[in-house]
Amino acid sequence: MKIKYELIKNDGDARLGKLITNHGTYDTPMFMPVGTLANVKMLTPEELKAVNSAVILSNTYHLWLRPGEDIVSKAGGLHKFMNYDGPILTDSGGFQVFSLAKNKEKDITEEGVHFKSHIDGKPLFLTPELSIQIQNKLDSDIAMSFDECIPFPATYEYSKKSTERTLRWAKRGKDIFNNENQSLFGIVQGGAYEDLRKYSALETVKMNFDGYSIGGTSVGEDKDTMYKMIDWAIKYLPRDKPRYLMGVGDPVDLFEGVERGIDMFDCVLPTRIARHSNAFTKSGKINLRNLKYREDFTPIEDTCDCYTCKHYTKAYLRHLFVAGEGLGGRLLSIHNIRFLIRVMENIRESIKDNRFLEYKEEFLKEYLK
């Protein structure tokens, strides 16, 4: 069965909905933790459930290289392989086009993309068809079209050429797609150009995907530009399909995204910054390594309901980070993911109560203080 999206309520452009998957039904808007290599770094599936996490991401490119999609397939698919029975979304490898293809003009061809393996330097060639075939084998709930995440800044000419190519890649991937229990999302590109965003959205929607994402954001552009890139595209996306803003997870951006009608977000931020001792709090981001926490025997947030806040103090977490102990990153990953998921829970409540904008203002006033 394909996923389904049910729109429950609109408060302005902010949407409250349900995502119905083969691995459960979940409320949107939602935040999805990233687990590139078939694991959300440092966390077990039980811990993800404890923070009320729903969909998690994994990555086609990385699993293709290690352990290989056939191994995952023999294991019985990604869910069984990694012992996660919630929904899994696989990114197509499109972001790795952005991050790993060095010489874009030369490495990115109509046929596909030349990479050098980040593991051993071996030359690799990934195509839209291969990306989809790998994802079909991985058997995630949601597969993503193979795209090029356009860098910022990029010229109009490059952005246009790339956007048109991504559309052709989307078509090729969709044509070869073969897994009736898996859904496929199209990705809107277009760079930082309004007409290209519109064109990309309209053409992608014509192909009738199970959901749509807005890609190519948070690649170095300023926030205003990023919000415009959402505005330029989202008005052309159908209301009865989920909309996913790729790679965005700064708390401020979650509010800006929801306000514009986004249903799904993913981001490495909560887990990456956790490994570097940074914690989200309702009063902004803090660095637990800071000297001022040496004798602070209070939790990160006394109002937080996560395992870490219920059992550990800032002084102890600081000690773990200063001593280079991995448990610090683990405990903080739990907190940071819980923080973003709780923000989304509160956002959903506020939409339900017709006070999303009030909640946004209240949250940002404290967060940016």
Next chain:
RNA sequence: GCGGAAUUGGUGAAGUGGUUAACACGGCGGAUUGUGGUUCCGUUAUGCAUCGGUUCGAUUCCGAUAUUCCGCC
């Protein structure tokens, strides 16, 4: 007691008669948006054991003192 060697930041240390004393670790702070898990970027000695002397100028040369180490009686 005599002779020799050494003494540079929190640590290990490089270095020079002349603008800002290398580098590493540590410390402090920052960054991080479809993950490069131990990453990246800042910053951190107004001073080279102490006191004198030579010199236009000394951390660098000379002397004394202190401390440490190694030999010998």
